[in-house]
Amino acid sequence: MEGMIAIWQRDVMKFFKDRARLFGSMTMPILLLIVFGVGMGGSMESLMQNVAGGDLDFNYVAFIFPGIVSMTLLMTSVFSSLSIIQDRDFGYMREILVSPVSRVSIALGKMLGSATVAVMQGLLLFLLMPVLGVTIDLVSFFVLLPVMFLLACAFASLGLLIASVISSTQAFQLVVNAIVMPMIFLSGALFPLNNMPAWIDVLVTLNPVTYGVDLMKHIMIDVDQLSREVYVEMGLDLDFFGIPVTPLGEVLFIIGFTAVLIVLATLSFSRANR
Amino acid sequence: MIEVKELRKSFKSLEAVKGSSFTVEEGEIFGFLGPNGAGKSTTINILSTMLKLTSGEVKINGYDVTKEKNKVRESIGIIFQENTLDEKLTAKENLMLHCKLYRVPKKSRKARIDEVLAIVDLTDNLNQTVEKFSGGMKRRLEIARGLLHYPKVLFLDEPSVGLDPQTRAHIWEYILKLKEKENMTMFLTTHYLDEAEISDRIAIMDHGEIIALDTPKRLKAQLGGDVIELQTTDNQAALEEINEKFSVIEATLHEEGITLKVKNSDEFVSTFMKQLETPVTGLDIRKPTLNDVFLSMTGREIRD
Ligand SMILES: Nc1ncnc2c1ncn2[C@@H]1O[C@H](COP(=O)(O)OP(=O)(O)OP(=O)(O)O)[C@@H](O)[C@H]1O
Numbered sequence: 001m002e003g004m005i006a007i008w009q010r011d012v013m014k015f016f017k018d019r020a021r022l023f024g025s026m027t028m029p030i031l032l033l034i035v036f037g038v039g040m041g042g043s044m045e046s047l048m049q050n051v052a053g054g055d056l057d058f059n060y061v062a063f064i065f066p067g068i069v070s071m072t073l074l075m076t077s078v079f080s081s082l083s084i085i086q087d088r089d090f091g092y093m094r095e096i097l098v099s100p101v102s103r104v105s106i107a108l109g110k111m112l113g114s115a116t117v118a119v120m121q122g123l124l125l126f127l128l129m130p131v132l133g134v135t136i137d138l139v140s141f142f143v144l145l146p147v148m149f150l151l152a153c154a155f156a157s158l159g160l161l162i163a164s165v166i167s168s169t170q171a172f173q174l175v176v177n178a179i180v181m182p183m184i185f186l187s188g189a190l191f192p193l194n195n196m197p198a199w200i201d202v203l204v205t206l207n208p209v210t211y212g213v214d215l216m217k218h219i220m221i222d223v224d225q226l227s228r229e230v231y232v233e234m235g236l237d238l239d240f241f242g243i244p245v246t247p248l249g250e251v252l253f254i255i256g257f258t259a260v261l262i263v264l265a266t267l268s269f270s271r272a273n274r
Numbered sequence: 275m276i277e278v279k280e281l282r283k284s285f286k287s288l289e290a291v292k293g294s295s296f297t298v299e300e301g302e303i304f305g306f307l308g309p310n311g312a313g314k315s316t317t318i319n320i321l322s323t324m325l326k327l328t329s330g331e332v333k334i335n336g337y338d339v340t341k342e343k344n345k346v347r348e349s350i351g352i353i354f355q356e357n358t359l360d361e362k363l364t365a366k367e368n369l370m371l372h373c374k375l376y377r378v379p380k381k382s383r384k385a386r387i388d389e390v391l392a393i394v395d396l397t398d399n400l401n402q403t404v405e406k407f408s409g410g411m412k413r414r415l416e417i418a419r420g421l422l423h424y425p426k427v428l429f430l431d432e433p434s435v436g437l438d439p440q441t442r443a444h445i446w447e448y449i450l451k452l453k454e455k456e457n458m459t460m461f462l463t464t465h466y467l468d469e470a471e472i473s474d475r476i477a478i479m480d481h482g483e484i485i486a487l488d489t490p491k492r493l494k495a496q497l498g499g500d501v502i503e504l505q506t507t508d509n510q511a512a513l514e515e516i517n518e519k520f521s522v523i524e525a526t527l528h529e530e531g532i533t534l535k536v537k538n539s540d541e542f543v544s545t546f547m548k549q550l551e552t553p554v555t556g557l558d559i560r561k562p563t564l565n566d567v568f569l570s571m572t573g574r575e576i577r578d
């Protein structure tokens with residue numbers, strides 16, 4: 001247990017020592033907020049006016065914001081797992097692997113480290129809320145935090161598994177881009193995914209990011225106040241192969257996803273010697 | 275404490291360890307001496323669970339290295355040949371992490387960190403980032419870290435590479451004291467001859483095979499005499515002359531001159547100097563070293 005916490009703490013500690021990383025990774029989400037939120041906002045808002053048939057208090061940025069936060073969580077936690085490859089290159093991984101800390105604790109410690117860093121990055125985006133005209137009440141915020149952390153753990157375990165089987169930084173980046181980008185686009189994080197071809201629908205349904213984004217949207221947006229048409233049009237009525245999706249179901253799906261990946265990563269650490 | 279039976283390790287077609295067997299008793303210092311690529315690190319990595327063996331059986335502290343990895347890991351400490359410090363962290367942070375990974379009791383952490391840092395003379399660098407350390411300082415910190423949790427068995431893979439002789443002697447003095455206090459078993463690899471002499475017993479390794487295993491004293495005694503380093507104006511001619519006129523155990527010609535092995539150097543030299551016709555330019559009598567042992571067994575120097 002203490003070994004796991006030590007490994008966790010180390011990655012968080014190193015994050016604070018590396019300021020460039022902190023700010024470098026904020027440009028992308030901010031850019032996307034501008035492009036999708038402000039740029040597309042106008043047309044999406046008038047579209048929704050038509051759907052709802054009348055005047056409507058609708059802020060598209062409020063829909064995009066949870067998506068962008070999820071995306072930041074995904075990118076940061078997956079990329080933080082790059083630390084495993086660096087640890088290997090600089091030899092520190094051997095110090096960890098030769099210690100009596102159990103392999104599960106190593107995997108969990110690494111996951112928690114990446115997840116914590118990602119949540120901190122995600123929370124930084126909340127500082128932009130006043131500028132964007134997005135609000136959140138305190139209760140929702142405290143419901144949101146554990147959800148964000150769970151999501152970040154899921155994404156971190158994905159990064160962990162990728163890093164545990166790939167040996168070079170370059171290859172890691174390629175693989176991550178090939179996996180992470182589609183996961184973002186097929187999740188409804190940036191735009192609603194309605195009327196997609198069936199095969200894309202399957203991918204969207206199997207994508208854990210879909211449920212993470214959906215959870216975040218349901219917590220952050222006052223959905224009760226939306227008309228049924230807007231609710232559907234914004235892709236908030238998800239179903240899992242015909243079964244309506246519930247928040248609990250979404251949480252379980254994400255936990256299941258994380259558990260499977262952690263088991264696989266642990267197995268990979270059991271074989272590793274570097 | 276360490277039992278190794280018929281240990282083999284192959285990397286694809288290359289056989290790095292070719293069936294070595296040995297045991298190390300509790301509290302013993304066991305040395306592995308051999309040239310580059312002999313298979314020293316490979317052996318140490320297998321013994322410390324970091325590498326899978328191809329065949330054979332290895333037990334550390336009674337635990338099997340393939341079946342009871344975690345028990346083995348709890349029993350050992352290792353100082354790797356390569357740097358395994360986290361250079362972005364400070365010395366203290368590195369040591370504290372190690373304490374946590376090895377479950378050093380909370381109460382004794384601070385005292386131990388101070389103790390090991392004093393041993394390697396880095397007390398003043400406690401809060402400095404390792405990145406800013408010199409090569410030798412990093413190595414010293416690494417040694418300090420390995421001592422931190424008082425392991426039952428301590429593996430040291432070329433521990434003092436890059437350290438000056440004074441620092442080496444100083445650190446060894448403390449390691450030996452700590453060893454006595456905690457009754458540690460130590461397994462070290464090296465190609466420094468004087469360092470190997472610290473060992474109670476030495477295995478000499480070459481091309482993946484243990485070619486000799488004994489106490490340093492007996493290994494040298496096996497040579498059965500003293501060593502004379504000789505330089506002459508014409509070494510080739512001198513060698514022929516020696517083989518003709520004198521009874522020596524062994525005479526080998528090398529770049530710098532001739533190495534002679536003789537039973538009794540005092541007796542030999544007095545007659546030798548009178549009777550040799552090739553002019554002598556330099557003569558040096560010394561007791562045999564482990565390098566001479568290696569030389570006589572393989573015909574090569576340990577460091578060539
Ligand atoms: N991971 C590996 N893959 C392939 N070959 C390896 C590997 N590790 C070591 N070897 C080979 O095994 C042999 C023994 O290497 P080892 O590192 O054990 O030597 P050593 O005695 O420690 O040498 P040195 O004094 O240079 O540290 C060498 O020929 C080396 O090339």
Ligand SMILES: [Mg+2]
Pocket residue numbers: 314315316355431432
């Ligand atoms: Mg070596």
